Structures are given as C-alpha cells and as structure tokens.
Amino acid sequence: MMWNYSQPVDIRFGNGRIKELGMIAKELGKENGIIVCGHHFKDSALVKTMIEQSNGLINHVYGDVMPNPSVKNVMECSDVIKQYNCDFVIALGGGSSMDCAKAAATICLTEDDITTYHGTGLPLPKEHLPLIAVPTTAGTGSEVTCVSVLTNYETGYKGPINSDNFYPAIALIDPELTITMSPRVTACVGIDTLAHALEGYWSKGHQPICDALAIHAAQLVFNYLYTAYKDPENIEAREKMCEASLIAGLSFTLPKTAASHACSFPLTNLYDIPHGEACGITLDYFARMNEEAENGRLTDFARKVGFHSVDEMADRIYQLKKDMNLTVDLKKYQLTEDQIHQLVKLSRHPNLYNNPVAVTDEMLYVMYQSLAGNDTKEKALIK
Structure with a gap:
C-alpha cells in the first residue's frame, strides 16, 4: 500500500481562544482584513468584538453568505475584497462561510469568474490571500480542508472545488462559539x-x-x-x-x-x-x-x-x-x-x-x- 499524508493548517484549539484573533492576525504580517460570514453574524456583537480586538487589522465585513453558498456569493465577496484592497480573510461561521471565503480569497486576485473552475476540473491559479478559519459550528471540518462546495443556482449544479489554495493558514477553534x-x-x-x-x-x-x-x-x-x-x-x-x-x-x-x-x-x-x-x-x-x-x-x-x-x-x-x-x-x-x-x-x-x-x-x-x-x-x- 502506497500513500501520502500532509496537513498544512496551523491549528489553534481551546475554549476562549477567540480572544487571540488580533494576535493571530498580526502573525500573518498583514494589515487589512475582512470577515466573511452569514447574515446572522453581520451586525453581531461577536463581529464587533473581533474588529475592536484586532488593533486595526480587521476593518471590513462581507455578511451575505447564503446557507448553501452560491457562485454569485463568491464573486460579490471577491469584489468587496478588491474594493477595499484587503490582504487577508477571516471566515466566520459554518461550512458555508468558509466555502465562500476560500474561493473568494483566490478569485479576488484574478479577473476570472469562479464558474470557470466550478465543476470543470480546471486548476485554480496558485496565488491566494491567507485565510483564518473560525468555525462557529461543529460539523463541516472545513477549517482544515482544501474543499469549497458551491452552488450555481442558474445551472442547478452543486459540487466541490478542490484546491491546495483552500487550506486555511490558521484554524482557530473555540468551542465556546458553538x-x-x-x-x-x-x-x-x-x-x-x-x-x-x-x-x-x-x-x-x-x-x-x-x-x-x-x-x-x-x-x-x-x-x-x-x-x-x-x-x-x-x-x-x-x-x-x-x-x-x-x-x-x-x-x-x-x-x-x-x-x-x-x-x-x-x-x-x-x-x-x-x-x-x-x-x-x-x-x-x-x-x-x-x-x-x-x-x-x-x-x-x-x-x-x-x-x-x-x-x-x-x-x-x-x-x-x-x-x-x-x-x-x-x-x-x-x-x-x-x-x-x-x-x-x-x-x-x-x-x-x-x-x-x-x-x-x-x-x-x-x-x-x-x-x-x-x-x-x-x-x-x-x-
């Protein structure tokens, strides 16, 4: 039997560790972060606290991710990242937010549409923004995977894109958030x-x-x-x-x-x-x-x-x-x-x-x- 194993995600696990987000963002050496989340988090106390505790490193929010994230979500999120020249991404929520953030963190550095890569087997460009994954559910495991599952509601196709780009740089798992x-x-x-x-x-x-x-x-x-x-x-x-x-x-x-x-x-x-x-x-x-x-x-x-x-x-x-x-x-x-x-x-x-x-x-x-x-x-x- 021949096999390989690799896991590039830096995992930080423990109750209360969300307080370390500002320090973790600083470790990336970046200066202008965006939180990607669903509607229920968009104006939440949690998001406001994350921004306040980031010491100016997190400045923007894209909060319109759907429960089954769409290719349209990815392109909207990508446009916001480009608009504000964000240089790192925080995915907050369940698998939907992470799937959207993963794809947007790559596609924002191109002039492409994500549909070029969705269900086509074409490899994504290798350049991508670093991602911090902060799960608030306990189920998808998306914080340590290289998968983004998206839905194209125009064609009716739902399926995954697999890319090493999608591994988060850091997974911050705080069970208290769940x-x-x-x-x-x-x-x-x-x-x-x-x-x-x-x-x-x-x-x-x-x-x-x-x-x-x-x-x-x-x-x-x-x-x-x-x-x-x-x-x-x-x-x-x-x-x-x-x-x-x-x-x-x-x-x-x-x-x-x-x-x-x-x-x-x-x-x-x-x-x-x-x-x-x-x-x-x-x-x-x-x-x-x-x-x-x-x-x-x-x-x-x-x-x-x-x-x-x-x-x-x-x-x-x-x-x-x-x-x-x-x-x-x-x-x-x-x-x-x-x-x-x-x-x-x-x-x-x-x-x-x-x-x-x-x-x-x-x-x-x-x-x-x-x-x-x-x-x-x-x-x-x-x-």
Whole structure:
C-alpha cells in the first residue's frame, strides 16, 4: 500500500481562544482584513468584538453568505475584497462561510469568474490571500480542508472545488462559539461529521493516518452528539464535538467523501434538505452496503467505535437521526417515479465512484424507492 499524508493548517484549539484573533492576525504580517460570514453574524456583537480586538487589522465585513453558498456569493465577496484592497480573510461561521471565503480569497486576485473552475476540473491559479478559519459550528471540518462546495443556482449544479489554495493558514477553534447553535443545527452538522468520518474511512483512497482519525472522530460523535443536542450549554459535549468535527475533517480531506455525499447534493438542491441532514439520510444504508468491502474493514471500524457489528452501528445511526428529529426517509415528499429517476441520475456525482462497492443505478433506484415508502423487490439494506 502506497500513500501520502500532509496537513498544512496551523491549528489553534481551546475554549476562549477567540480572544487571540488580533494576535493571530498580526502573525500573518498583514494589515487589512475582512470577515466573511452569514447574515446572522453581520451586525453581531461577536463581529464587533473581533474588529475592536484586532488593533486595526480587521476593518471590513462581507455578511451575505447564503446557507448553501452560491457562485454569485463568491464573486460579490471577491469584489468587496478588491474594493477595499484587503490582504487577508477571516471566515466566520459554518461550512458555508468558509466555502465562500476560500474561493473568494483566490478569485479576488484574478479577473476570472469562479464558474470557470466550478465543476470543470480546471486548476485554480496558485496565488491566494491567507485565510483564518473560525468555525462557529461543529460539523463541516472545513477549517482544515482544501474543499469549497458551491452552488450555481442558474445551472442547478452543486459540487466541490478542490484546491491546495483552500487550506486555511490558521484554524482557530473555540468551542465556546458553538454554544449558541440550535439543537437542529447541532444535529445536522453533527451527522455531517459522522458522514465525514465514515466516508473517509471506507473511501477508495483511505490510508492509515486518516483511518485512525476517522475512528477517533466517530467515537466522539457517538458518545457526545446527542448530549450536545439535548443540553446545548454542556461545554464538554460542545468541546468534544468541535474536536470530532476537526478530526473528521482531517480524516476525509485526502481520501475524499463517497456515496452519501454524492446523494446529498440532489437532495439538497431539489428538496432544500440541509447538507448534513441530507448526508445522513443514506449513511446507514451505505454502511450496510459497504460492510463486506475490503475484507471486512468496516466491521473492524464498527467494533473499534463500540459496536458488535456494522448492522448494530447502522441501527444506531438510524436511531440517532430519529432521536434528533432528522429526516430518516423521503415519504413526506411523495416522490413520483420521474422524481426517483431524477434522484438516481443526479446521484451519479464523482463522489459516488469513490465508494468501495460499485453503486449501480438499480441500487440507487431500490434505495430511493424504499426511502420514499414504495414497495420494491429488495429492502434489506433500508431500516
């Protein structure tokens, strides 16, 4: 087995460390920073405090990032960066803010449109502004990844751009910033963390270091996610979920995600299901499907994270989703035959081919029919 591992992000983790932002900005040797965030942070006390404590190094805010960031968001953000001659970027929030900031921090140094690189496979120019990632959710792991997931609402395409440019210079993780997450957001991003760990582990590109990280992250999710959901101010649970998110991010960055993420993109685009929740809908299904792949590696994973079998782990994933009021099937959408075929077609995303078991259209059809509550010849893999 041949493999490589690298992780260029300087990670700073700990409660209360947001107070170090001014000092960290100074370390970059830059002078004019911009915060990239969503609407709910734009005029918040947190953003005002970050600016005040930066000693004049952070002067601007782009606060219009959408929950599923668009290519238009990236270009608007890029224009603001150019307008104010910003020389470094702070991404504040969840994966959406980070995805937008990553892309904008590169495209702002060009005359290009981000659509030139979105879904085309063309490599981005190597020059980019340095990025400080400050997550306020515990789920995406985007603070340590080289991925930006964007949506082009004109074409209907949602998908990732991968580039070494997108690794933040510094990830500043302060678990206290996640206490304000609602139970629903906690659940959605927590299941996304679990998907990252599992898919990174069973990915065709898996390797030993990422495997070990995936096991550790999954253990934390199974042990602490429901506590964080039920008791939002439990700082231990919040800290452990931040750790899980970060480490799951490290676990999938190089191997990449697989079938659950491939299926999540049309579920989000067509039915507006939040990303993490959409990933979770098929996660237990693909766990069962992948059980026999590569000489039972997944059975070993299940046992190491505390279960007797993959089936028991998949049952726990299903029950965890149910206990947190997340979507476990697609019955409420009353899917027609044409809509199911559309989901099958759109699930043939590149990530699907990273699954250890080759996923056929028939497998997808059976899965979506069963999730829709329709009779099929085979439902063994669906709860």
